[in-house]
Amino acid sequence: MPRALVFIYTLRNKRGIGHVGGDVDANHIDAMTIARVCDCVVCELIRVYHKLSLEDAQYLVDGLAQRNVPDIWHVAGKKRVLRNDLDFKQQVLLLCYQEPLNAVLQEDLFSWVEHSNFTVFKRSVLQPLHKRRLIEYDTSADTITISPLGIREVEERILKPAID
Numbered sequence: 001m002p003r004a005l006v007f008i009y010t011l012r013n014k015r016g017i018g019h020v021g022g023d024v025d026a027n028h029i030d031a032m033t034i035a036r037v038c039d040c041v042v043c044e045l046i047r048v049y050h051k052l053s054l055e056d057a058q059y060l061v062d063g064l065a066q067r068n069v070p071d072i073w074h075v076a077g078k079k080r081v082l083r084n085d086l087d088f089k090q091q092v093l094l095l096c097y098q099e100p101l102n103a104v105l106q107e108d109l110f111s112w113v114e115h116s117n118f119t120v121f122k123r124s125v126l127q128p129l130h131k132r133r134l135i136e137y138d139t140s141a142d143t144i145t146i147s148p149l150g151i152r153e154v155e156e157r158i159l160k161p162a163i164d
Contacts (some may be wrong), residue, residue: 001044004037011135039064071159071164072098079112088125094133096146097154103143 013153043061069156071094073080079098081091091113096104106126107118115121126144130137134150137143146154 001041004041008034008037008041014124079108081113086158088115088121089129092125092129092144093134093146093150093154094158096144097151100146100151103141103145105137105144106137109144130146 011034042091043064045055046060050060071081071083073082079095081094083094086094092109095109095112106122110118110121111124113121113125115125126135126137129135129150133147133150134153136145136147138145
C-alpha cells in the first residue's frame with residue numbers, strides 16, 4: 001500500500017509522467033489509473049481495518065471493484081448516449097453537459113441522438129430547451145451551448161437518477 005500511495009502522489013504531482021513526446025493527451029488514462037489504484041487502497045483498508053460483518057465488508061469491496069459504464073460512448077468520431085431511458089431533450093443536455101465550455105454543432109447533436117427529422121429536431125428539441133434557458137441555441141452559428149440552468153438540470157434530474 002505505501003508504494004501505491006507514492007505512485008498516486010507521483011502521478012498526480014508530475015503531470016505528463018511517462019508521456020514524453022507525442023501529441024496525445026494521456027490525462028484521462030492517468031485519472032482512471034489513479035482512481036483504480038485509490039479503489040485498491042480503500043479495499044485494502046476495508047479488508048484490514050473493517051469493523052463490519054464479513055458480508056457488509058465484502059459488499060463494500062465488491063462495490064468498489066465494479067466497472068463503471070459511461071453514459072456517453074465515443075465511437076468512430078461520434079458520440080452515443082448509452083442510456084435508453086432518456087428522451088431527445090435529455091440526451092442533448094447530457095451531450096452538451098460533457099462539453100460545458102464548448103459549443104456543439106446542431107448537426108452533430110442531431111446525428112448523435114439519431115433523431116429522424118432535422119426540422120422537427122430543431123423545432124421540438126432545441127427550441128424548447130432554448131426557451132427554458134437550458135441551452136443557448138445560436139441559430140446564426142448553428143451551435144448549442146449548455147447554460148448554468150442546463151447544467152443544474154443534468155446534475156439534478158438526469159445524472160442523479162442514474163446514481164440512485
